[in-house]
Amino acid sequence: MKVVLLTESEKESLIGQLIQSDLYFNPILDCNDNWIISTEEVNNSIYVEHEWIKSIPLIDWCPPIEPPFPPIK
Amino acid sequence: MINWGGKQWRPGNPNRRQPVNQSVSELMKPLGEKFNRGNVWVPIIMDVPQETSVSNITPSPTPTNTVTPTNTGTPTSTPTNTQTPTNTGTPTQTATNTPTNTGTPTSTPTNTQTPTNTGTPTQTATNTPTNTGTPTNTPTPSSIASGTTQAQAYLRAVVDAGGTGITSTVSAATITLFTSLVSNNLWDKMSAFYPMLGGNSAGCKFNGKNPVDSNAAYRLSFTGGWTFNSSGATSNGTNAYSNTFFYPSGTTLGNQHLSVYLGNNNAPSGSGKAYIGSSDSNGSYFVIGQDGAPEWFYGVSTNGGSSPGGTPSTQGLLLASATGSTSASTSIALYRNGSIVTNTNQNSVVDRLSVYLGAFNNDGTASQFYNNQYRFSTLGLGLTAAQVSTLSTIINTFQTSLGRNTY
Numbered sequence: 505m506k507v508v509l510l511t512e513s514e515k516e517s518l519i520g521q522l523i524q525s526d527l528y529f530n531p532i533l534d535c536n537d538n539w540i541i542s543t544e545e546v547n548n549s550i551y552v553e554h555e556w557i558k559s560i561p562l563i564d565w566c567p568p569i570e571p572p573f574p575p576i577k
Numbered sequence: 578m579i580n581w582g583g584k585q586w587r588p589g590n591p592n593r594r595q596p597v598n599q600s601v602s603e604l605m606k607p608l609g610e611k612f613n614r615g616n617v618w619v620p621i622i623m624d625v626p627q628e629t630s631v632s633n634i635t636p637s638p639t640p641t642n643t644v645t646p647t648n649t650g651t652p653t654s655t656p657t658n659t660q661t662p663t664n665t666g667t668p669t670q671t672a673t674n675t676p677t678n679t680g681t682p683t684s685t686p687t688n689t690q691t692p693t694n695t696g697t698p699t700q701t702a703t704n705t706p707t708n709t710g711t712p713t714n715t716p717t718p719s720s721i722a723s724g725t726t727q728a729q730a731y732l733r734a735v736v737d738a739g740g741t742g743i744t745s746t747v748s749a750a751t752i753t754l755f756t757s758l759v760s761n762n763l764w765d766k767m768s769a770f771y772p773m774l775g776g777n778s779a780g781c782k783f784n785g786k787n788p789v790d791s792n793a794a795y796r797l798s799f800t801g802g803w804t805f806n807s808s809g810a811t812s813n814g815t816n817a818y819s820n821t822f823f824y825p826s827g828t829t830l831g832n833q834h835l836s837v838y839l840g841n842n843n844a845p846s847g848s849g850k851a852y853i854g855s856s857d858s859n860g861s862y863f864v865i866g867q868d869g870a871p872e873w874f875y876g877v878s879t880n881g882g883s884s885p886g887g888t889p890s891t892q893g894l895l896l897a898s899a900t901g902s903t904s905a906s907t908s909i910a911l912y913r914n915g916s917i918v919t920n921t922n923q924n925s926v927v928d929r930l931s932v933y934l935g936a937f938n939n940d941g942t943a944s945q946f947y948n949n950q951y952r953f954s955t956l957g958l959g960l961t962a963a964q965v966s967t968l969s970t971i972i973n974t975f976q977t978s979l980g981r982n983t984y
Contacts (some may be wrong), residue, residue, distance in 0.1 A: 507815065525739060527778040530801030530943075532816045542802030542815050565815065570848040570945060 506562040507540040515539040518557075524550045535566035724755035724764065727785070731755070731772070734788035740780020742807045747774060750978030755785065757971045763964060766834075768957040769795035769823055772975070773809040781810045792822040795956070797934070800943075808840060808981045812935030814850075814948025819935055823956045825855070825863040825878055825928040831908065832959040833877050835865060835932065836896035838972055840950030840983060844871045844889045851937030851945035852895065853954065855930040858940045863928035865895050865911070866937065866945060873919065875911045877959075878927045891949060893983045894969050900959040910962070914984050915969030917962060932956060952981055 510518070510531055518529040523545050531539050546557050728751050736743050751772060758764045769784040782790070782797040790796050798820045802813035812818065825833055837853045844850075847869055854864025854876075862876030873889050877899035893914040900908060910920040934951055936943040953972050960968065976982035 505815075525777070525779040526782050526797075527799045527803060528801075530816045530818075532801075540816075542813050542817070544802035544804055544813050544817070548804070567815075567848075 505565040507534065507542055507565045508546055508557060508560050509563045510539040510541060510560070512539065514557075514560075518554070521554065522551065523548045523554075533568055534563075535568050538563070540565070724757075724759035725752055728752040728755035731783060731785045731788040732774075734783050734790075735775045735780040738775070738779040738783070738790070740775020740777060742776045743774065747979060750975055753978070754971065754975040757974070758968075761964075761967050761971065763960075763968055763971070766958045766960060766964070767955060768828065769821060770955040770957075771797060771951075771953060773952055773954075775805075776807045777805045778803065778810070781805055795821050795823045797821060801935075803935070807979075809950050809952040810934075811840075811950040812946065812948055814946050816943075816946060817935045818933045818943040818946065820938075821932045821934065821954075821956060823932050824930065825932065828927075828958060830878055830927045831899050833863070834896060834898035834955070834957055834960050835863060835877065836894060836953075836955045836968075837865065837934070837951060838894045838953035838976065838983075839891050840952050840981065842890055842892040843947075843949050844891055846871050849874065849945050850947040851933075852891065852947050852949065853932060853934050853937070855928055855932050855938035856940060857926070857928045857930050859926050859929065861926040861928040863930075863932060864937050865897050866947070873911060875909075876921075877909050879909055879921065894953070894972055896955075896960070896965055896968070898960045898965060900961055910965075912962075912965045912969070914973070915966040952976060 515531040518531055518541065521529050523529055527548060529541060529545055531541050534540050540563070541557070543562070546560075549555075549557060728748075732743055732748055732751055751774070754772065755764075758767065758770075764786075767786050769786055771781070771783070772785050773781045775781055775783075778799045782799065784795045784797075787794040792798070799810070800818055800820070801816035803817045803819070804811045804813075810819070835853055839852065844867055849866060849868045850871070851864055851866035854862065854866060856862050856864065860880060861878050862880065863878055865875045866873075867889050868874045871888055875897045877897050879899070890913065894912075896912045898910055898912070908920075908922060911918045930938045930940065932938065933943055934954060935949075936946045939945070953976065955968070955972075973982050973984060
């Protein structure tokens with residue numbers, strides 16, 4: 505599976521921004537501490553100011569190490 | 578014989594020529610006495626008939642017309658309406674009629690139109706008490722008894738927000754859903770339920786119980802990699818989740834439930850996955866998911882419970898409910914498609930975090946992202962096994978009508 509690699513500043517510029525009505529970007533870290541967004545977010549994006557995310561290179565998805573579930577308190 | 582200073586007529590300039598013998602009666606005589614002695618009052622008297630025409634005016638029908646202005650007085654009462662608690666326009670009208678009648682008789686004293694207006698203020702007082710009766714309108718909730726009005730409000734919210742695909746079939750199925758929840762006494766058990774209609778985030782976000790676009794109304798806030806279509810909302814299992822803004826701590830410990838209706842069987846091994854829920858740092862869980870084995874993991878303000886029953890089957894309606902005391906060993910149960918899967922006992926600590934869909938709220942951070950298609954979800958008060966069975970049937974009937982049922 506592919507995801508979209510973001511720089512730190514690109515990540516910052518997307519936080520709190522709308523992909524489309526009532527749907528927000530959610531940059532997260534992968535297993536290598538890279539900031540990424542999903543291809544679904546790119547495909548759903550409808551606003552001109554975010555057109556630039558459609559030309560960003562894709563990388564393979566490496567899931568972060570999830571905390572145990574159920575979480576250990 | 579009156580002597581006007583030696584003249585027989587009254588002088589034109591009395592300041593210079595004062596009559597010798599003045600009397601009131603003489604002074605009142607007109608100057609014309611000079612030219613028409615003894616008959617000066619005749620023309621005046623003869624004018625009387627002309628005044629008769631004045632009496633024609635007397636038939637104060639004209640003033641009656643002036644009654645029309647009384648209407649002008651009515652607008653004066655309009656501001657009175659403004660004082661009225663916007664709710665009751667109807668009662669205000671009733672009051673307005675009364676004073677109008679009162680005004681009519683008052684118009685008789687043609688001249689006294691003004692006083693008629695004075696009567697208007699009296700109306701004001703009359704209006705006030707009328708408003709007091711307004712609370713009688715409160716019974717409007719009677720419409721809640723059917724659920725039809727609520728269904729229409731929900732559908733309107735979906736459409737107005739930009740949702741699509743609300744056909745007559747979908748509308749009918751939705752009305753049946755709502756009325757069934759009401760008639761089976763499940764409506765009041767719901768704090769929130771999400772029919773996932775509209776084919777996009779704008780439509781799917783609405784809580785059927787309270788279709789208002791606000792966090793307080795438990796409207797969903799979608800974040801990350803979601804996709805939408807007429808079957809519901811699909812999370813990508815990478816970074817997609819949705820905040821319900823429903824806090825379990827807002828309900829009573831031992832009287833809570835949560836559920837999701839999922840479109841696919843997807844229970845990956847490796848790490849845990851949360852289908853819906855939250856986890857509080859106080860050790861409490863409000864969740865339905867799986868651990869990495871994978872095995873069921875669920876909790877309703879509990880320390881959680883695992884079922885040794887092997888791989889979970891996630892397709893269909895998954896519901897966890899807490900009913901009864903904290904000491905009852907079977908006070909919390911996990912159901913699938915209306916039938917019990919497993920149960921556990923209950924913790925005494927209520928979860929204080931808002932519930933997420935597509936992941937769980939891990940003490941403030943979304944984690945354990947899960948990939949599936951969300952076709953329905955509910956949050957609210959605890960349900961008995963019988964109520965769970967009924968709810969399962971109602972929701973699946975709804976899904977069947979939309980062609981997206983799984984059982």
